Amino acid sequence: MYTRKKNIFVRMSENVNVQKALGVILPVLLGIVIFVLWQTQVIHKIFHVDVFTLPLPTRIVSIMIDNISDILINTKATVFAAAIGLLIGSVIGYVIAWVADRWKGFGSGGLIIVTAFNAIPIVALAPVMTNWTRDVSPDASVRSMVSKILVVMIVSIASMSINAYRGLTELKPYAMDMMTSYAAKRREVFWKLQFPNSVPYIFTALRVSAPNSVISAIVAEYFAEYIIGVGRQIRENIVLAQYSTAWAYILTACIIGIVFYVVLMIVEAIILKHRK
Amino acid sequence: MKKIRKLGQKKWLVTLVWVIGIVIVWEIMAFRVAAVKRTPENILPHIYQILYSFIDSSPVAGGQTALMVVASNAVATLLRAAVGFLLGMGLGFVLALLMKLSGIIEKLAFPYLMLIQMIPILGMAPIILSLTGDIGTSRIIIAAILTFYPVAANTLAGLKSVETEKYELMYSYAAPKRMIYTKVLIPACLPYFFTGLKIAAPMAITASILVDTLQGDGGLGCMLSQSLRHAMSIYVFWDIVLVSAVIGILSTKLMGWIEDLVSPLKRIDRQIGRRGGK
Numbered sequence: 001m002y003t004r005k006k007n008i009f010v011r012m013s014e015n016v017n018v019q020k021a022l023g024v025i026l027p028v029l030l031g032i033v034i035f036v037l038w039q040t041q042v043i044h045k046i047f048h049v050d051v052f053t054l055p056l057p058t059r060i061v062s063i064m065i066d067n068i069s070d071i072l073i074n075t076k077a078t079v080f081a082a083a084i085g086l087l088i089g090s091v092i093g094y095v096i097a098w099v100a101d102r103w104k105g106f107g108s109g110g111l112i113i114v115t116a117f118n119a120i121p122i123v124a125l126a127p128v129m130t131n132w133t134r135d136v137s138p139d140a141s142v143r144s145m146v147s148k149i150l151v152v153m154i155v156s157i158a159s160m161s162i163n164a165y166r167g168l169t170e171l172k173p174y175a176m177d178m179m180t181s182y183a184a185k186r187r188e189v190f191w192k193l194q195f196p197n198s199v200p201y202i203f204t205a206l207r208v209s210a211p212n213s214v215i216s217a218i219v220a221e222y223f224a225e226y227i228i229g230v231g232r233q234i235r236e237n238i239v240l241a242q243y244s245t246a247w248a249y250i251l252t253a254c255i256i257g258i259v260f261y262v263v264l265m266i267v268e269a270i271i272l273k274h275r276k
Numbered sequence: 277m278k279k280i281r282k283l284g285q286k287k288w289l290v291t292l293v294w295v296i297g298i299v300i301v302w303e304i305m306a307f308r309v310a311a312v313k314r315t316p317e318n319i320l321p322h323i324y325q326i327l328y329s330f331i332d333s334s335p336v337a338g339g340q341t342a343l344m345v346v347a348s349n350a351v352a353t354l355l356r357a358a359v360g361f362l363l364g365m366g367l368g369f370v371l372a373l374l375m376k377l378s379g380i381i382e383k384l385a386f387p388y389l390m391l392i393q394m395i396p397i398l399g400m401a402p403i404i405l406s407l408t409g410d411i412g413t414s415r416i417i418i419a420a421i422l423t424f425y426p427v428a429a430n431t432l433a434g435l436k437s438v439e440t441e442k443y444e445l446m447y448s449y450a451a452p453k454r455m456i457y458t459k460v461l462i463p464a465c466l467p468y469f470f471t472g473l474k475i476a477a478p479m480a481i482t483a484s485i486l487v488d489t490l491q492g493d494g495g496l497g498c499m500l501s502q503s504l505r506h507a508m509s510i511y512v513f514w515d516i517v518l519v520s521a522v523i524g525i526l527s528t529k530l531m532g533w534i535e536d537l538v539s540p541l542k543r544i545d546r547q548i549g550r551r552g553g554k
Contacts, residue, residue, distance in 0.1 A: 013379070026380065027387040053406050109290035113298065119524030121482035122398075123489065123497060124517040127504055131319050211394050218399040219486065231399050238402045246403055254395040261394045 055244040064248040071230075071252055078230045079256060081145060082217040085152025086209060092153065093160025093205070100161070101168045101194070102186075111165060118158030122216050126151050126223040144226035151220040156209040163205035167198025200275070203268045210260045218253060230256065299323060317510050326518060329511035345499060345508075346515045350523065353495040356412065357484035360419025364480070365473065367420065368427030375428075376435040376461070392425045401487050415487040419480040426479075427472040434468025435461055463540050470535040477527035485520060496520060 012018045037043050039056055047054075055063075064071060096114060100107040129147040136143045171193065179189045218231030227236065230253045237246035302323060310316040317325065329342045371389075375382040397418060405414040438461055446456045488497025496516050503513040536542045 019379070022380070023383045026383045030384050030388070047407070049407055053403075106290055106293060109287075109294040112287075112291050113294045116521075116525050119478045119528060120517070120521040121478070121485050121524055123482060123485045124500065124520045127500070127513070128517060134319070211396070215396040215398050218396050222489070231396075234399055235402050238406055243403070243406065250400055250403055253399045257394045257396050258391070 053243050055247055059244055060247045060251055063244045064251060067245065067248060070233075071248065074228060074230050074233050074249070075252055075256060077145070077228045078214070078217050078221065078253075081148035081220070081229070082152055082213040082256075082260070085149040085217065086156050086206075086213040088149070089153035089156025089213075090160045090202075090206065090209065093157040094164045094202070096157065096161040097164035097168055097198075098190075100165050108165075111161060114158050114161050117154060122151060122155060122219045123223075125154060126220040129220070130223050130225060140226040141228065144224040144228070148217055148220040148224055148229075152213045152216045155212055155216040159208045159212070160202070160205040163201045164198055167201030168194045171197055200272060203264070203272070206264055206268075207261075210264050211257055214253070214257045214260055317514075321511065321514055326511060326514045329509070329515055332511075342509065342512050342515055345512060346496075346519055349494055349496050349499050349516075350519055353484045353488060353497070354481070354523065356415045356495070357419050357480045360416040360484070361423050361477065361480040363416060364420035364423025364476065365427050368424045368472070369431055369469065371424075371428045372431035372435060372465075373457075375432055382432075389425060389428055392421065393429070397421050398483060398486055401483070402490055405487065405490055411487065411491045411493050415484055418487060419483045422479045422483050423476040426475040427469065430468045430472030430475075431465050434465030437468070438464045466539045467535070467541060470531055470539065473531045473535075474528050477531050478524040481520070481524055481527055 034043075035057060039058065041051065041056070043049075044051060044054060093114075096110055100111045126147075129150045130144070133143045133147040133150065136146050175193055175197075176189075179193055184192070217229070218234075221229035221231035222235055224232065230249050233249045234246050234253065237243070237249065302320070306316070306320045306322045309320045310322075313319055330346075332342060371385060375385060401414070401418055404417055405411060408414045408417065442460050442464075443456070446460055451459070484495070485497040485500070488495030488499075489501045491498070496519070499508075499512060500516045502508060503510060503516070536546075
């Protein structure tokens, strides 16, 4: 039978390798185009901004290299608040989910309250936490850190408790019946069935709350007493009209966000490797 | 015991018990704070004090009562958030459609869509303000960016969730591409689209309040920072915390209600429910 020879576009669109390569090449090309437009000040002309408020990428990077020691100190403060808050909040969130599953009726009411707390804007939460932690320590840097951690913690609780609850309850059909027929104890049911089942859900929650924890830490820094952290530096430098330095800190904030996400992805890939 | 368990199945009652529990804990703490602190209202006022400040008729700023200040500024903040929200919603939906229509656009845009999720946009609020020079514009931009990602990502997931059988059915009807979109794809992605909106709505409001704090131009955030600096009664601060929490919760609920009205799936659910009830 005679089949018409396919033209090159059709053949390319059917080739898996070509498609995979395009998935990398196209975004990189777009990135290069944006970089070139920025560096050659075309973006400045389109949006009517000057080089002073939107510095060239090369200048931002050179400022970053010049101030690397300051940037590292502030990065450490932000990362510490975000990571510790995320960790504590996720553990509390998981415990809430467990309680909600263990005592179904009144426990699940806690979930509703947690989601309600989640809707409180961070902007309102951060000053409250600053007020509440005034007596924690005579040292301003310590109590600011505690209040930042508390803000991040509250933000992280909700997504973990909701997802973990689904992980504990959405089991494979009849799995629970089998456990009952084995006369398994509650503890065994949890460790052998519910906990393993909830692990992918934990990562779903973390994917939401990891970037959120960085954002919350940065916003909490705006309201904190002690002037430290990437977010605070962005604001302080803009007030001082040092836009290049502010941009260097924005770039740092973006890098922190991306690193958090990438680390999470790697951990997820390692832990979930043996599933499917 | 059995009775208690039965009561536990009533959702509103469970929520009520929790709310009462929180109020009790709050009040115990408030009494403790009141006993040891000179200015307890800065740290933890009694709930009745906060509620009373809403109806208190003594002026707090410029001859306005606390309720008038909070209400007028809440409206300003909400309107600004809504503009950004609608813009981000429209752009997010269109981008998701374009990504579904063209593989090249999807490959171009998807990594950047992921990137938006990873970078702290709210932290960029001050620089966007100094870039645009106008607080209203920057508020809309930030609210739009924050809305954009969850809407685009969820809608795209919805568009991709359509089973091949449905395409095959449409193909057997010889349906044109436009019809596949209007009859199959868009209805199928609606629940996902609304999930995106439910996530985005409180975020848009948070963004709007945060941008308020950057410059004195009215809005909840502006009053919040003024009240924190004791430019007016500290109760205005607590009122705003309470109001913004309620607005945040209501915005998610509102999206749910709109979904119930608009979505064809929910409409069918309702009709079945009604028929079943007879």
